[in-house]
Amino acid sequence: MKYEQLAKDIIENVGGEENVNSVYHCITRLRFKLKDEDKANTDTLKNMDGVVTVRQSGGQYQVVIGNHVPDVYKAVAAKGGFEGQEPDDTEENKDKGSLLNRFIDMISGIFTPILSVLVAAGMIKGFLALFVALEWLDTTGGTYQIFNAVGDALFYFLPVILGYTAMKKFGGTPFVGMVIGMALVYPALEGIPQAGEPLYTLFAGTLFESPVYIEFLGIPVILMTYSMSVIPIIVATYFAAKLESFLGKVIPSVVKAFLVPMITLLIIVPLTFIIIGPIATWASQALGQATTSIYELSPVIAGLFLGGLWLVFVMFGLHWGLVPIAINNFSVAGVDPILALIFVHSFALAAAILAVWLKTKNQNTKTLSPPAIISAIFGVSEPAMYGIALPLKRPFIFTLISSAIGGALLGLFGTRGYVLAGLGVFQLPSFIHPEEGLNTAFMGAIVAVIIGSVLSFVLTYFFGGINRIETAPAETEETKETEQSATATAEPNVKNEVIVSPLTGEVKKLADIEDDAFASGALGKGVAVEPAEGKLYAPVAGKVSALFPTQHAIGITSDDGAEILVHIGMDTVQLDGRHFTAHIAQGDRVEIGQVLIEFDVDAIKKEGFVLTTPVVVTNHDQYEITDANEQEVKAQDLLFELKAK
Template sequence: MKQVQLLTPVAGRLIPLSAIQDPVFSQGMMGQGFGIEPSVGKIVAPVSGEVTMVADTLHAIGFKADNGLEVLVHLGIDTVEMGNQPPFKIQIKTGDHVEAGDPIGTMDIQAVAAAGKRTTVIIAVTNSADMVEKLDAHEGEIKAGVVGAVVDLKKEVMPASTAKPAKKSGNKYDDLAVEILENVGGAGNVKSVIHCITRVRFYLKDEQQANDDVIRNLQGVIDVAKAGGQYQVVIGPAVNDVYDAIINQLGPGFGDDEASTAAMEKEANRAAWKKMTPWQKVKHSFSSLIGVITGAMIPVIGLLAASGILKGVLALLTTFNVVSDKAPTYIIINAMGDSVFYFLPIFVGFTAAKKLGSDPVIMGIVGGVLTYPSIIALATGGKVTSHLLGMAINANFFGLPVHMASYTYSIFPMIAGAWLASKLEPWLKRVIPVVLRMIFVPLIEVVLISGVIILFIGPIITAFSGALAAGIMGIYKLSPAISGLIIGGFYQVLVIFGLHWAIIPIVVNDITTTGHSYINAIISATMVAQGGAVLAIALKTKVASVKELAWPATISAFCGVTEPAMYGINLKYGRAFVTASIGGAVGGFLTGLLNVNMWGFAGSIIGVTSFINPKGVDFSLFGFLIASVATIIVSFTLTYLFGFADADVKNVKVAPAKKHLGEQAA
């Protein structure tokens, strides 16, 4: 291999070598490398290899990496002068062997700063002249144990990545992880990995190294997709187990750490942006927006769906007078179902901050400010004094008239706030001394971000969100049936390209703004259609491997997750996706024609309670049942008759034979 990685030994802000306030290091006299202005004192090994030196004063540690690099970690500048009372605790000694990411000691950064010394931690490859062609460091905020720099070597060396070597264990998820990593180009081709509800999403250095056909034909893999700069391996319900196994194989620095991933890629994105054409910039910006929405919404989607189901059950109980809406039982269950919606700004602030690289806890606190009871009371009970740009002026701030909006159930203000924090936070950490950061960075961020959202961003976005919901409803009312036909027929096409993540926040906004969503009712029909099609295949096929995958995919689709059905069966065998889409168009048409409304987020068959009006059962529930039955009949019948035959299985391209999970070598 000719490219290896250096992990970051401490958390903080990574800076180029030239910015280090020491001419010996900044001029490269000790070799190529980078510096880190530390925010936390925990130290980890930057490479796997042997410890060749630990200074008597503990301020410097040398390593001989397994890949041949000789790496020096220098803790602070001029800290050798603190020899009588060294602010370091080092738990390794010369001759020890360490793995990249292993804890090796601590550094008291407050003590270093109090002694008037710079706390900068420096990493230098001391044999750069012999080994290093180029070293690219990822500037910005980072955490300890993540990839801090990629090193291009002058000559090939035996693979000895900072990632752990792949090992088969007999555990089916571990073995699948090994197979996937081998066929995405090895651990050395992986920059980072995240996952969603059904997919393991790789950021690869070179997608051309991945063997798509082999991966999609591994037992346990449904399909492969590429979108938004991600190499996506569709797994299905077992995605968490497979993801954990992959991270276990890769080791520290590769996992679902959106903050570090965002920081690592900022410099590369800036360089790539300069080379893009205007159209490429538009596509890149849209892809980035989808990526932010995906990262912010994925962790809460399941919670929204579960809460919607629970609220529907509660509506059913009150409709049939099983529980009174004044009873403590109602209050307790309602809190269980409503809390994720009520405190949505806190959750979205946290997840959006992780995606954008700002502090998740600080953004969670900002979300708490927006959902604070007295703020909500001010928004809902404040006296309207005037109107400005269609917004009611119901409060003032130091005499400045403002529109105080209600931010419970809101999404977009927090995403905008997290983006603003991602720009503000690095600047604050540059200008505020290390010893004061713990107090003043969160203080200033909470005050500024909360203030900007409440006074400026929030009212604008709230007005826009209301207009968006009204606009969607206006288009729908022009012809509910035609809207349903079009959306029902094509929505799952958006899922293929991951573009449905641009629609999901609009649906959530629709529900949180109006309390219901006609559009989500149509989307639900498309999930039922995919389930009906794959059910037909499950019953028709005589191929054991297809039947084995089709039954779980049917259940998954009827539970609102369509990827296993689409990627595992319907798309793979071509015509079935078309017949399923026709079923979705019919279901969407009937849903619109019957004016079916939806009060929850969970769709498909499992989301039946989402179609119960909290004020009492109305025709939406019966319309949902009628549309769902018709959707299943159409998609099932068309797929059974025209969409699939066992002969189709033979026509699917199969990768070269490999051992399946759990099989042993002969």
């Protein structure tokens, strides 16, 4: 399994299988519910190869992976025995945090399992709207009708889907929740002729006026339209889960299997039609009106606020409090301004990372930037935000500023979404007006993206302090105490330098080794050595800047500014430290010829690993590197020379 080792390391550092109540994933994150978050090694996880960062929010321990999180999740589930495991929401394991944390945990637990397919369906509807506006498709044609059914089906039957996920979240039987959702959208209940006079609430004459269509045991029933609704089914399944739990305790085991769901449905479904559904629907409509009222009070200010703070909301998981409001707006009004106002953020972030990529001298950042830019354009912001923008600070701040200005422009143009679509470039078709097509509001979205992106790029490129910040060492207790030293190394004044061989063995050209990342020079320029003995010596005098937990790779920053990476063997990280013994620790000072790591050559080869060892300079763009001839070398022989540019 490709991610087996990463999965093993993640499980170990979240406290082991016994510390995990449940785990699932969203688009970019593994979301753990841990029994004790203090047992997790957060710093180790953050620095782990394959992990972008770690967030603790909404009662969840979130390990940010990136776009390939589904594959990592499968490996984690298989390795930890979490496959098929339901989130543990028993009373003793429920999050005891703030009301906001519990609300966010509830909402994310309900919507995360369907988020990908929800976005996919919205994208289909958005592209259909675009094709109709461009007159590529006719709404009366069969092609349109079938594709529209594909995009619209999930939204129409949303109560059925949410019935499953909400019931599951509340600890009930998911299929009971589905049946409740099915009853709410049951076709035979639509179009029933009105059987009585309109029923007025205390808000008579407003949107709360509803006609009585049928009666249930003499009780008037206000039939609402529940297709695409959100709040009624969530409230109904909450009470259904409570009732089911109670019935499970009082009904004999011999008949529990069928009596519990039967009684639950017989009570909750009528109760939903009579009380829960109408009240929840009115609450949904009120929430929609309130959102619209706030937006109409000042669309520009709303855009500044939401556009500027959306990435902050994402960092703390607070965006989950806004997503259901947006879905509710589509349900009750067919239009939503909330998600429209945050449209610029992913493009502004991509533009900031583009500026970093063009200007940085850090090879690792150059390697990370292109995929992060692509992900951001497609609406997945975490790799760019956590991997590059946040560590550099200023690009993140400039992204927020540009997103806020973009949001204000979206509010000024009156841009709104008419279908729930993806983020990034996939969100654009959702702004097409059903009747007016590519109107001013749609064009305004394009203008806002251009202005926000250009502003973010210019600010980051000229004022991002990219290289000054990047070459500074990570902030630790030691660097806090030696601020002057950190400042001195922020912009290293590199000098000519001689690099001696850290190994005894045969020198090979880097381009000839099996690992594409090293062979391409993406990780640095240098050579490779086929070791003849299992001792790795210091090739320069300096400081150990990185020592991998598996002890198979080490980074050293020399006294003259060269950044050297030595990686013992190919894919030897999979050995999990077996056959390696480190004699130094990260942060230690080393001298030329000092033994750093010992490794068992025969044992490693016996397990099927190649020991070809790249020795590369990661800040090679600051040097001219002399070519090394293919030859036999002994440890501390000249390997190659660096000439400062």
